[in-house]
Amino acid sequence: MRLKALKKESLLAIAAPAGPFERKHFEKALKLLKKAGFRLTYRKDIFSRQDYLAGNDRRRLSELQQHLSNSKVEALLFARGGYGTQRLLPLLKPSFKFSPKIVVGMSDLTVLLNFLWKKFKTPSLYGPLVA
Numbered sequence: 001m002r003l004k005a006l007k008k009e010s011l012l013a014i015a016a017p018a019g020p021f022e023r024k025h026f027e028k029a030l031k032l033l034k035k036a037g038f039r040l041t042y043r044k045d046i047f048s049r050q051d052y053l054a055g056n057d058r059r060r061l062s063e064l065q066q067h068l069s070n071s072k073v074e075a076l077l078f079a080r081g082g083y084g085t086q087r088l089l090p091l092l093k094p095s096f097k098f099s100p101k102i103v104v105g106m107s108d109l110t111v112l113l114n115f116l117w118k119k120f121k122t123p124s125l126y127g128p129l130v131a
Contacts, residue, residue: 001121003102008037010074013067014130016046016054018108019082021131023047026079029130041067046079053084061088064112071099079131081107089115098122105129 006012012033014026033040043063048055067076085108098116103124105113113124 001100001123003100003123004074006038006075006102009039011039011041011072012075012077013070013073014040014042014046014077014079015060015063015067016048016079017060017064017088017112018054018078018084019052019080020047020049020054021080026131033130041073052082054079057087057091060084061091064088065092065096068101068103069097069099073099073101075102075104077130078105078109080129081105081109083108085109086111 030040043066045055045059046063048059050056054060067073089111098120100120100122103113103116103122104127105124106126106129109129110126113126116122116124
């Protein structure tokens with residue numbers, strides 16, 4: 001599968017399927033991404049915290065499915081890695097409809113990158129996190 005290259009005005013979604021993160025680092029990265037010409041979307045509950053996770057499994061799963069299925073989103077970035085993402089994969093709905101897009105992650109998000117390749121033959125990029 002060949003994915004479209006990003007350009008100015010491309011819509012990037014940011015999710016937090018793993019650990020919580022520092023808001024100030026997140027906001028600094030948003031400014032840089034906007035300065036580069038990208039449009040950004042993320043859920044207001046992205047700043048949730050529950051112990052060592054960015055909210056409970058239900059919140060993180062819902063966010064992940066929402067961004068992965070949104071055909072308007074051209075790339076999916078992640079606030080940070082860490083434990084938690086692998087807990088979500090068995091919970092993805094069997095009827096989950098993936099909309100192809102660039103997915104960039106690293107660390108414990110590698111399990112998601114591998115899942116997307118195995119299930120949808122979607123290439124991904126092992127790359128930096130937002131926060």
